[in-house]
Amino acid sequence: MATETRTLHLTRLHLGPRSRTAHRDLRDAHLMHRRIMSLYPDQMSDGTRARAELGVLYRIERDRHATTVLIQSPLAPDTAALPADYLATPPQSRTLGPLLDWLTDGATVRYRIDATPTRAIATQDRRPDGKRKPGKRTPLFGADAVAWWDRQAHTAGLDPQLILDTPQTPATGNRDGHRVRHSLTRFEGIATITDTTALRAALTTGIGRGRAYGAGLLSLAPITG
Template sequence: MTLWLTRLVPDTRSPEARRDLGDPVGMHRRIMSLFPSDAGPDPRARFGVLFRTEDTPTGPHLLLQSAHEPDTGRLPAGYGTTLTRPLDALIDAIRPGLTVRYRCAASPVRKPGATTRALYNLPPVVPLTGTAADEWWLRQADQSGLKPLTHHAQPLDTVRGERRPAAGTPQRIRHARTQFDGTAAIIDTGLLRAAILGGIGRGKSYGCGLLSIAPARQPQ
């Protein structure tokens, strides 16, 4: 199976691009429109679609990873520029002991039990920040076959939106996000491949969970 990475640079002169950048549900729909529509009840999982929006000096860029090559010709005229390439060489290079750089914009949370929620009047899902988010990431990294050597956490804007299912009441979407960057040693190639393919944490339909790695530069 080939894994694909697409870099999409939206043109902010495009009304459709501006609208999608401000609407996580709209961006999800736009991305999924690049894939076949007959994929069953969960096409995002079927095609392994994960994405992340990054702020750059030239404006927002979108990284899209998928197990099916996206048809970027389905984007509206003037939406932006795209470049798609396979990640086979990177995946094949994964081996125990290799030091890599990583990045993951994730939604760190904890889910208190019913007794704890009642005692402290907590919601079912509690967003984590600061040291608690760092500890969450270190657990996730370990479960993903990585031993972090360095890590830096940067809070990001919370993803907010409203999903309107075909039937039923609208559903509010809210995912607090933190971007984790650093270096790590690979300790389990199977776990790491699974984390790259499946993503980490919640909010995968709305720009959370994509784990990106690259070989770390060796000191001269």
């Protein structure tokens, strides 16, 4: 399938601790989305459709010393388009071709993903055409979130042996006058690959909702020896 042969670039951006622009983007998920999309050719439709068409995924990682943005996409981002003080160090980039080629059913990997576990609450409300309206989505936490990820992982070709769940800073912001909010949970641990084709597709397209706002990027590292 096409996703197996696509080139994927992984770019690591260490944000400048004194950059006001970077701090502003970190406070508003929609501004961060727009900043990342500005690193790609301005030839696609605006908004989340452009992100999907370009295949851009990203994840924000914070620790006591630095904030890092990981960006994955088939096309390498033009990091020269970032403001002068936006980065603390030069960007780091590599292709994921060797990883995609290495994936094999039965292999063991470490994984990490920030995701937005949700479920739809059933409703009796109906549209003018008589069809039932989709239920309102509500975030999941704790054991419910872990069960959600276990289902998603199996669909993506992974059988988790270890699942660690850590709530992350929610992705919040404003888009066209509407409040954006996605609750994020980081799932990481160890898993066995059960379906290489499904896993390559999940790596390329992402998993779950909120992919325009820092969710859905699945990272893998082989466990050998």
